[in-house]
Amino acid sequence: MQLAIVVVAGLPLLALTQPFLPPYGGVAVFVAVVGFLGIAWWRSATELQGHTRAGAELIVSALARQMAPAEQEGLADVNRLIPGLGEPVPVRIDGTDHAAGRSLAAIDLRSRTGAVVLAITRAGEHILLQTGHVTLHPGDLLAIAGTRDAVQAARAVLRASQDVA
Numbered sequence: 433m434q435l436a437i438v439v440v441a442g443l444p445l446l447a448l449t450q451p452f453l454p455p456y457g458g459v460a461v462f463v464a465v466v467g468f469l470g471i472a473w474w475r476s477a478t479e480l481q482g483h484t485r486a487g488a489e490l491i492v493s494a495l496a497r498q499m500a501p502a503e504q505e506g507l508a509d510v511n512r513l514i515p516g517l518g519e520p521v522p523v524r525i526d527g528t529d530h531a532a533g534r535s536l537a538a539i540d541l542r543s544r545t546g547a548v549v550l551a552i553t554r555a556g557e558h559i560l561l562q563t564g565h566v567t568l569h570p571g572d573l574l575a576i577a578g579t580r581d582a583v584q585a586a587r588a589v590l591r592a593s594q595d596v597a
Contacts, residue, residue: 537564547578
């Protein structure tokens with residue numbers, strides 16, 4: 433989007449300055465500026481992906497600590513370390529839950545409730561930045577974030593009996 437804005441704003445500027453520059457000089461400068469901005473955008477997107485993965489790993493680590501019987505720290509300090517997500521809330525999927533055996537896409541949790549599944553811990557395996565194609569299994573521990581109402585609605589959707597769609 434940012435590059436499109438630069439191109440849309442830059443083309444009229446290029447047309448206005450072209451009579452005052454050597455032939456193709458303005459085009460070369462315009463292409464160089466768009467190339468430089470494209471590289472800067474690519475680097476920032478890559479950096480954001482790294483920060484997102486680090487945040488997801490932190491949440492999975494907190495979930496793993498919560499699953500350990502000796503330690504009850506859980507997700508309490510995740511909100512302090514990653515502000516803005518809302519406090520991640522752990523939700524375990526049981527065999528009788530509506531979500532068991534269904535994919536995140538089929539449940540459509542985000543659009544139905546506004547809550548987001550940040551990470552899933554399953555039998556020692558950590559699923560970070562999951563896609564909608566991940567199927568939930570009994571015993572999975574989900575880290576869900578959102579407003580208090582969104583998290584409560586998400587729990588209700590996940591816990592609903594099998595005959596409720």
